[in-house]
Every structure is written in C-alpha cells, then in structure tokens.
Amino acid sequence: xxxxxxxxxxxxxxxxxxxxxxxxxxxxxxxxxxxxxxxxxxxxxxxxxxxxxxxxxxxxxxxxxxxxxxxxxxxxxxxxxxxxxxxxxxxxxxxxxxxxxxxxxxxxxxxxxxxxxxxxxxxxxxxxxxxxxxxxxxxxxxxxxxxxxxxxxxxxxxxxxxxxxxxxxxxxxxxxxxxxxxxxxxxxxxxxxxxxxxxxxxxxxxxxxxxxxxxxxxxxxxxxxxxxxxxxxxxxxxxxxxxxxxxxxxxxxxxxxxxxxxxxxxxxxxxxxxxxxxxxxxxxxxxxxxxxxxxxxxxxxxxxxxxxxxxxxxxxxxxxxxxxxxxxxxxxxxxxxxxxxxxxxxxxxxxxxxxxxxxx
Amino acid sequence: xxxxxxxxxxxxxxxxxxxxxxxxxxxxxxxxxxxxxxxxxxxxxxxxxxxxxxxxxxxxxxxxxxxxxxxxxxxxxxxxxxxxxxxxxxxxxxxxxxxxxxxxxxxxxxxxxxxxxxxxxxxxxxxxxxxxxxxxxxxxxxxxxxxxxxxxxxxxxxxxxxxxxxxxxxxxxxxxxxxxxxxxxxxxxxxxxxxxxxxxxxxxxxxxxxxxxxxxxxxxxxxxxxxxxxxxxxxxxxxxxxxxxxxxxxxxxxxxxxxxxxxxxxxxxxxxxxxxxxxxxxxxxxxxxxxxxxxxxxxxxxxxxxxxxxxxxxxxxxxxxxxxxxxxxxxxxxxxxxxxxxxxxxxxxxxxxxxxxxxx
Numbered sequence: 077x078x079x080x081x082x083x084x085x086x087x088x089x090x091x092x093x094x095x096x097x098x099x100x101x102x103x104x105x106x107x108x109x110x111x112x113x114x115x116x117x118x119x120x121x122x123x124x125x126x127x128x129x130x131x132x133x134x135x136x137x138x139x140x141x142x143x144x145x146x147x148x149x150x151x152x153x154x155x156x157x158x159x160x161x162x163x164x165x166x167x168x169x170x171x172x173x174x175x176x177x178x179x180x181x182x183x184x185x186x187x188x189x190x191x192x193x194x195x196x197x198x199x200x201x202x203x204x205x206x207x208x209x210x211x212x213x214x215x216x217x218x219x220x221x222x223x224x225x226x227x228x229x230x231x232x233x234x235x236x237x238x239x240x241x242x243x244x245x246x247x248x249x250x251x252x253x254x255x256x257x258x259x260x261x262x263x264x265x266x267x268x269x270x271x272x273x274x275x276x277x278x279x280x281x282x283x284x285x286x287x288x289x290x291x292x293x294x295x296x297x298x299x300x301x302x303x304x305x306x307x308x309x310x311x312x313x314x315x316x317x318x319x320x321x322x323x324x325x326x327x328x329x330x331x332x333x334x335x336x337x338x339x340x341x342x343x344x345x346x347x348x349x350x351x352x353x354x355x356x357x358x359x360x361x362x363x364x365x366x367x368x369x370x371x372x373x374x375x376x377x378x379x380x381x382x383x384x385x386x387x388x389x390x391x392x393x394x395x396x397x398x399x400x401x402x403x404x405x406x407x408x409x410x411x412x413x414x415x416x417x418x419x420x421x422x423x424x425x426x427x428x429x430x431x432x433x434x435x436x
Numbered sequence: 437x438x439x440x441x442x443x444x445x446x447x448x449x450x451x452x453x454x455x456x457x458x459x460x461x462x463x464x465x466x467x468x469x470x471x472x473x474x475x476x477x478x479x480x481x482x483x484x485x486x487x488x489x490x491x492x493x494x495x496x497x498x499x500x501x502x503x504x505x506x507x508x509x510x511x512x513x514x515x516x517x518x519x520x521x522x523x524x525x526x527x528x529x530x531x532x533x534x535x536x537x538x539x540x541x542x543x544x545x546x547x548x549x550x551x552x553x554x555x556x557x558x559x560x561x562x563x564x565x566x567x568x569x570x571x572x573x574x575x576x577x578x579x580x581x582x583x584x585x586x587x588x589x590x591x592x593x594x595x596x597x598x599x600x601x602x603x604x605x606x607x608x609x610x611x612x613x614x615x616x617x618x619x620x621x622x623x624x625x626x627x628x629x630x631x632x633x634x635x636x637x638x639x640x641x642x643x644x645x646x647x648x649x650x651x652x653x654x655x656x657x658x659x660x661x662x663x664x665x666x667x668x669x670x671x672x673x674x675x676x677x678x679x680x681x682x683x684x685x686x687x688x689x690x691x692x693x694x695x696x697x698x699x700x701x702x703x704x705x706x707x708x709x710x711x712x713x714x715x716x717x718x719x720x721x722x723x724x725x726x727x728x729x730x731x732x733x734x735x736x737x738x739x740x741x742x743x744x745x746x747x748x749x750x751x752x753x754x755x756x757x758x759x760x761x762x763x764x765x766x767x768x769x770x771x772x773x774x775x776x777x778x779x780x781x782x783x784x785x786x787x788x789x790x791x792x793x794x795x796x
Contacts (some may be wrong), residue, residue: 079464150510276677
C-alpha cells in the first residue's frame with residue numbers, strides 16, 4: 077500500500093527517503109554483510125556515523141565550537157532531571173516559565189533538586205497566550221531559566237527568544253528543533269527528544285555550552301553527566317546506535333532540502349495555510365492567540381464535538397492519520413513537523429472542507 | 437552480498453529472520469502506511485506490541501507475577517546508578533562481587549549513593565576464576581548483593597546462582613539473559629542491556645520483584661523510578677519504540693526456536709565445540725578456569741601476538757567479523773550469543789585450523 081499522511085505528534089513521521097535508505101541497507105550496511113545495528117559502537121565505521129551526525133547538525137544549526145553536541149538516552153523527560161543535576165552547582169534556585177504541560181513537567185522534576193521559581197504562567201489565559209516578558213519575575217540568582225519554545229499539546233510557540241542576561245537560557249526544543257533557524261549563542265543549553273524532528277524515539281540531542289560544565293551534583297549518574305558524556309563523544313556507554321544512524325540520515329536529508337532556512341519557509345507556509353483555512357471557517361476553531369500559534373502542532377476543534385469520532389474515522393479512511401487531539405485539550409491536532417510534505421496539508425484541508433460541507 | 441558471521445560482543449548479531457521482517461515492514465507496518473517507529477506509543481496497536489513483548493518474555497523466562505517487567509533506556513550503565521537509587525532505601529550498605537570490568541563499573545557508580553562492600557574479588561586470579569562463595573564476606577545488613585553472571589571482557593561466567601538469604605540478589609544479565617533457563621524467583625532484580633541477546637542498543641530490560649518498590653531515594657529521577665515506570669507500563673515517557681518492537685520480534689523468534697531450553701542446548705554445544713578446539717590446540721589458548729568459562733564470550737590468544745593482525749584481516753576476508761578481543765585483554769574474542777548459528781562456530785573453527793596450519 078502507499079504511505080499515508082501521518083500527523084502524529086510523536087513518535088512522528090520520518091522522511092520517506094530516510095526510511096527507504098534504512099530499509100535497503102537494514103541487513104547489509106556498507107556492503108559489510110551486517111546491519112548497522114549489529115556493529116560495535118567503537119568500530120571506526122560507526123564512530124564515523126556519530127561524527128558525521130554531529131557535524132551535520134553543527135552545520136545545520138551553525139552551532140559554535142564552544143558548545144558540545146551530545147547524543148543521550150531517556151528523552152526529554154530524563155533531561156528534566158539531568159538539567160538541574162548538571163547546572164545547579166552551588167546555587168539553590170532555578171527559574172521556569174509555565175506555558176503548558178511540558179514546561180510544568182520539567183519544573184516539577186527540577187523541584188527534586190532545588191527551589192523552582194515560576195517566573196510567569198500562561199495559566200490565566202488557559203494556556204492560549206504566552207505572558208509578555210515584561211511581566212516575568214526573573215531571579216538574577218537563578219542557576220538558569222528554563223522554557224519550552226513550543227508546547228505540543230496546546231500548540232503554543234514562542235516567536236521570540238527570552239533575553240536572560242547572565243542567567244543561562246535552557247530550552248526544551250523537542251518539538252521545534254530544526255524547524256527554523258535559531259541563534260544557538262543565545263542559549264546555555266538546548267535539548268530535544270528525537271521523535272519529532274530528528275529521528276526515532278529513544279534518542280535525545282543536547283547542545284550545551286561547555287562553560288557550564290563542572291557544576292554537576294555528586295549524585296549525578298555518570299550517564300547523565302554532560303561533561304563525562306562529552307569527554308567520551310557520547311560513547312560513555314553503548315549509545316542507541318540505530319537511532320543515531322537514522323538521525324544522521326535525517327540531518328543529511330535536511331541538508332539536501334536546503335537546510336533549516338528552507339524548512340522555515342516550508343513550515344511557515346504549511347502552518348499558515350491551515351490556520352487561514354481554520355480562521356475563515358465557522359466550523360473549525362483554533363483557540364491560540366495569533367502571536368504565539370505553533371507552526372508544529374495545530375490543535376483545532378469542530379463546532380460540534382459529537383462529530384469528532386466521525387471526523388477521525390473518515391480521515392483515516394482518507395489516509396490522514398493520527399489527527400486526534402491530546403486528551404487534555406480534546407478535539408483534533410495536526411502536527412506538521414519537517415517530514416510532513418506540503419501535499420499532506422493540502423490533502424488535510426481538502427478533507428476538512430469536504431467534511432464541513434457534508435456535516436457542518 | 438550474503439550475511440557475514442558476526443562475533444561482535446555488542447551491539448551484537450541479531451536473528452536474520454527478525455531483521456528480514458523488520459526490513460519488509462519498515463515503511464508500511466501492519467498495512468497502515470506508516471512505520472512502526474512513526475506511531476504513537478499510546479496507540480492501541482503499539483501498546484499491543486509492548487504487552488506482547490512483555491508476555492513473551494514472561495513466557496520465555498517463566499517470570500512470576502510478583503515481578504514487574506520494565507523496558508527502560510540508558511543501558512546497563514544507567515542501571516548502575518538506578519539500582520542503588522531504588523533499592524538502598526534507609527539502608528547504607530550494598531554488597532558487590534568483583535569478577536571483572538563490568539562488576540567494577542557497577543560498584544563504582546553505586547558508591548555515589550552509599551557504602552559499597554566488595555564481598556569477593558577475582559583480582560587475585562587475574563579475573564580467570566570466580567571466588568568460591570564460602571570465601572565471600574557477606575553483609576547481612578546490605579540493601580542487596582550485586583553480581584555479574586557473565587563478564588563479557590574476560591569471558592568468565594557463573595555456572596551457579598549465589599545464595600544470599602534475605603538479602604535481595606541483583607544480577608547484570610546483559611550478556612547472558614535468555615541464553616539458558618534460570619529461576620527468576622532466586623533474584624530480587626535482573627537487568628539486561630538489549631544489545632547482546634535481546635535486540636538493538638538503546639533498550640534495557642528490568643525484571644524486578646514488586647516488593648522492592650517503595651525504597652527510592654528522593655533524588656531519583658522519575659524516569660529511573662522503577663515503581664513509577666511500572667505504574668505506567670514502561671510508558672512514563674516516550675519509550676524507545678523501535679527497539680521494543682525489535683525485542684518483541686526476537687522474543688517471538690526465540691519461542692519459535694524452542695525457547696530458552698533450546699538455546700541452552702545450542703549455546704552449550706557451540707561453546708564446547710570452540711573450547712574443545714582451543715584446548716586441543718597448542719597454538720590457541722583460553723586462560724579461564726574450566727569451572728567458569730563463559731558460553732557467551734570466548735576470549736582466546738594466539739601463540740604469537742604478532743600474528744593477531746593477520747588473523748583478523750584474513751578472518752574478515754572469510755566473512756568472520758569482529759573477532760578482536762577487548763583492549764584490556766588483547767587477543768581475540770568470539771561472542772556466541774543466541775543469534776549466532778552453529779554454522780558460524782563451525783566456520784570459525786575451520787578458519788582457525790587453517791590459520792594454525794599455515795602460520796602456527
């Protein structure tokens with residue numbers, strides 16, 4: 077059968093060309109008669125895979141030399157603990173911005189290790205608008221400020237980068253990394269679970285300023301110690317080698333597509349098409365303030381939620397998969413990560429039009 | 437080209453039938469038009485994958501109901517910290533048996549969280565013989581006793597299970613799980629990195645007695661808290677879904693092969709063939725005491741280590757891959773995990789014979 081259009085929020089759609097290459101060489105990689113997942117992570121051929129993946133990511137994001145790039149395990153959720161363990165040092169306090177479920181999860185986990193200060197919360201706006209930075213109660217003594225540039229559940233995204241002065245800025249870019257250019261030098265640490273814009277689940281990428289090394293708490297497991305992982309080029313133990321290999325293929329695919337600037341243009345176009353369609357409709361609705369609508373995750377509701385089930389069943393019959401919204405928000409959600417082609421958005425809008433005409 | 441015989445110590449050879457199935461359905465899983473790595477871990481179809489993987493492992497190992505089976509990330513190295521964090525509770529001390537590099541790594545990491553007592557060490561035998569249990573200095577107040585049933589580097593394996601009374605027994609079975617039947621009820625906790633006998637790197641399987649829950653230190657990250665992971669059926673966060681899917685295929689393959697009893701017969705036969713050949717030769721040598729020779733990892737040296745390089749190059753030309761020994765031991769190592777067919781051992785012995793005749 078043909079490939080479906082898959083709007084899953086994560087683990088998300090991967091570029092078809094990447095999967096096709098992985099498929100072709102799954103039993104016989106580089107003519108070696110073995111799979112890439114069957115070779116030693118310390119073999120020269122696999123070390124090359126890791127080195128190329130790192131270099132390609134550095135190229136794509138223009139990562140300065142004073143930043144380490146780490147491939148780790150445990151996803152963003154492991155990082156929720158790993159970050160305070162590594163960055164708190166002798167400080168006691170950490171700043172967190174609450175813009176939704178994922179920033180809340182991060183701050184709750186951090187509270188095991190120190191005092192969390194919620195500098196601002198979108199709660200009063202029902203998580204549909206990011207508080208203006210002028211209202212944030214920043215703590216100049218904080219070890220770092222953590223925020224979530226894109227909240228996948230509510231579909232709320234920062235169109236700007238917080239200015240935190242001397243306090244290192246930490247960002248959970250799981251659902252927005254590589255979707256548009258950023259200036260890495262504005263950040264102390266960027267982390268991203270792979271399963272949206274990078275590759276399969278089971279890998280998390282860390283971009284961390286090396287000057288932040290040396291502050292790990294004594295209880296930090298070796299495997300979570302950024303400095304130790306960096307010293308071993310992400311090979312402190314056996315890495316998730318197949319996931320790194322796939323991430324490397326995705327990075328090469330991104331370069332072929334024209335890099336992050338090309339993705340930005342595509343992602344903006346895809347998102348605007350869908351938002352414009354939703355906004356002109358009286359049947360579909362998106363509640364997020366226009367200033368902070370996500371390019372990556374677009375939640376929407378139908379005028380009558382009794383139609384939700386029919387909408388999903390018929391969508392699936394049309395090869396438009398995984399449009400169900402998160403249970404906390406309800407309705408629908410279309411995730412439009414890098415690997416989602418523009419035709420998928422066109423097909424979705426066509427289907428939504430047709431459904432509205434028939435059922436609206 | 438044809439598949440090579442791959443003696444890598446890990447990430448190790450996988451069953452060819454498993455890779456072939458994964459290859460076939462990599463872009464279109466269950467006729468859904470998406471890859472298994474592109475579906476939500478909370479979708480009914482993927483939850484079924486996890487449930488079947490757990491049930492198949494329970495069947496294979498006859499795991500009693502009072503044990504939880506967890507799929508986690510970070511490999512055995514993450515467990516080196518996770519175990520004391522979860523099991524130490526109000527106790528201060530832990531017992532460790534030193535039989536080689538891996539048990540040493542485990543005990544060093546545990547020392548971050550409490551007092552480690554080395555109850556016995558194989559150091560005086562240059563790690564070629566496991567100390568008799570009668571000589572172990574057990575601490576009845578220990579939170580647990582940790583040992584490494586098979587040491588991959590030195591090729592030393594316990595042919596017996598330590599009897600620790602009320603003190604829970606913890607075993608790193610990364611390189612021996614599923615290679616022969618064990619009685620799970622003798623253990624408090626079993627853990628195993630996947631990349632030897634289970635599947636690809638990036639997954640670690642935990643089998644833990646539920647009565648040990650409730651002792652986690654407050655600094656334990658949620659993602660490392662066994663009780664919390666168990667409550668969420670290993671879905672506390674996005675799991676390494678493709679690795680779990682492959683592990684599930686390996687478990688089904690193992691059942692088709694006749695289960696762990698069939699593996700035991702095969703593994704014993706493979707290992708004995710190679711040890712017998714080495715022992716009758718005056719050119720090859722294995723230094724491990726006969727009472728504790730590993731079935732999984734068989735290190736051997738050539739009479740003249742100047743021939744090592746030639747041996748490896750010619751082996752590779754004969755499609756016998758990854759025979760180089762660990763740098764700490766030198767020489768060669770053949771890892772004979774479940775997925776290594778008997779023909780691989782026959783081919784290796786034939787090659788070794790030929791090499792000895794030509795160069796010995």
